[in-house]
Amino acid sequence: MTFLTEPFATEFMLRALIGGVFVATMCAVVGTWVVVRGMAFLGEAMAHGMLPGVAAASLLGLPAIVGAAVSAAVMTAGVSLVGRRGRLSNDTSIGLLFVGMLSLGVIIVSHSHSFATDLTAILFGDILAVTPGDLVVLAGALIATIATAAAFHRPFVALAFDPRVAMTFGMRPKLAHGVLVGLVTLTVVTSYGAVGSLLVVGLLLAPAVAAAAWARRIPSIMLLGCLFGATSVAAGLLVSWHAATAAGASIAASAIALAALSSAVKALTRLPHQKATRAVS
Numbered sequence: 001m002t003f004l005t006e007p008f009a010t011e012f013m014l015r016a017l018i019g020g021v022f023v024a025t026m027c028a029v030v031g032t033w034v035v036v037r038g039m040a041f042l043g044e045a046m047a048h049g050m051l052p053g054v055a056a057a058s059l060l061g062l063p064a065i066v067g068a069a070v071s072a073a074v075m076t077a078g079v080s081l082v083g084r085r086g087r088l089s090n091d092t093s094i095g096l097l098f099v100g101m102l103s104l105g106v107i108i109v110s111h112s113h114s115f116a117t118d119l120t121a122i123l124f125g126d127i128l129a130v131t132p133g134d135l136v137v138l139a140g141a142l143i144a145t146i147a148t149a150a151a152f153h154r155p156f157v158a159l160a161f162d163p164r165v166a167m168t169f170g171m172r173p174k175l176a177h178g179v180l181v182g183l184v185t186l187t188v189v190t191s192y193g194a195v196g197s198l199l200v201v202g203l204l205l206a207p208a209v210a211a212a213a214w215a216r217r218i219p220s221i222m223l224l225g226c227l228f229g230a231t232s233v234a235a236g237l238l239v240s241w242h243a244a245t246a247a248g249a250s251i252a253a254s255a256i257a258l259a260a261l262s263s264a265v266k267a268l269t270r271l272p273h274q275k276a277t278r279a280v281s
Helices: 011-036 040-048 051-060 064-085 090-110 119-124 132-151 153-161 163-168 173-212 218-243 247-280
Strands: none
Touching (some): 011 132, 011 218, 040 064, 040 090, 040 173, 051 090, 064 090, 132 173, 173 218, 218 247
């Protein structure tokens, strides 16, 4: 048991665990809708499109989260504007904005000889450096996310299955879509400082994918996704502690491995049923 409990006896590891669970829970709630609605590309674009804001904030001596919020706001506004007024599909407009923001970030970095932000920190954050203040911010974002998801649950469900039905029942699908994009933005921005852009995407997708293999109702997927996400955080931190690996990357790898394991186990459980069905037929 000391193998499991010893790492979390230290304050920084305990804070990392709590902060990681907050992020994983928030990502599971939002990630369920991301997976159900096929919005994975938006989540990835939003996470990686924050580079120019982070780079500019670093050069100006501002907190990285401020730059990340500005970039995310630009991405959100751009996606909404192009989607409403342009003739391009959502995926195409998101892709163009994503590449444009990423290119701008690389240009800012390449023209600066004093860029002090490590690329690893941008991708995976520094979860071991989570402070009590960070935990307060993450807790507030988690409460806001759960409250918003609960308030818009019915419009989100209607939007996921048939926007025309949502419109017929007066559920304002455009507003629901905007709120959902806002939740993705909130999750990405508030989680960025702790876990970085790449790990946010991993926790948005992997636990929800793993949970969807075992549950069909959306609340059940969310709850199971929270459990899988928290397990990934704990497992990644344990691997990081005992194997001296990067904490963020270890958590991301654990989340992906758990999703793969979940799919494999589910496939194995289906084999006897499939064989029985074939035998009967």
